Amino acid sequence: MRMQKEKENKRLRFLGEWMLCGKKRRAVKQEAKAAGPTLPEPWQMRMSSLYDALCSMREETAASAAEASECRAVCERKAEETASGVLYAASAERTRLAAESQRGKNEKKRKQQEQSRQFAESGREEREALRETAEKQRELNEMERILRESVREDEHLAFAEEMKTFREYINGLCVSSAEAQMYELRRETERLKREIGALAEALRGSETGENPER
CATH class of the missing domain: 1.10.287 (Helix Hairpins)
Incomplete structure (x- = not known):
């Protein structure tokens, strides 16, 4: 469980850095756009399509991260419920054994x-x-x-x-x-x-x- 959390944190950290790089790229693009075109039109279209693909990938990654976080919360809740059920069963078993022992003593x-x-x-x-x-x-x-x-x-x-x-x-x-x-x-x-x-x-x-x- 701890290794899974560390992997998830690394992935989220990488995603944050990627989004920060995307912001920087957008700022550079806006500055270049304000300064005027510096690349031929085909290259600009290609760069725009690549940028759109990166934005789409970023949105999909954010959705996957949210889904993974929700799955992790569900798994932790089920683990807690299972642990509490095991503890309750152990307590009930101890109570049953104590009652049987007491009945044996009373019979003797x-x-x-x-x-x-x-x-x-x-x-x-x-x-x-x-x-x-x-x-x-x-x-x-x-x-x-x-x-x-x-x-x-x-x-x-x-x-x-x-x-x-x-x-x-x-x-x-x-x-x-x-x-x-x-x-x-x-x-x-x-x-x-x-x-x-x-x-x-x-x-x-x-x-x-x-x-x-x-």
Whole structure:
């Protein structure tokens, strides 16, 4: 673009010098005309035709210069419009990428909150299982008390032995059921802890610019 402008300036400078020379030639011609003819008639006609041709060429050159200037203005305007369009497209792309990144972060945060909620629910289920076990133990104690009060004194020892065996059997069932539930709840809790830790690490990596899939 700069080289084209320099060429156009050189051409316009040459055109100006040419027009100045034309003015000088017209002044010389007018002086010669005032002084009287100095050349034969055929030569004067030939010089006049040459002068007319030069004037026509000068007018055509001026028109071409005006057209070139207009074309240059149009090209510069289109270049500016293209540059502004490219900048707008780049800005829109950056905005889209930022929005996608924010949506990804929000989705990871939502998953982390969901895992935390599931972990809290698993803890609540564990507490509920312990409460049910305690209630069963209280019921067993109450039943033992009622049976102990209802037996006769002479059958007390035999009934106490049977009650001990029955209590050990019931306790074994309760403990086995509670231990199985506790084992399943612990295993689920450990799994949820690992998943929450992985999600937290991925979220920290995405916020610091690292690879979130690492």
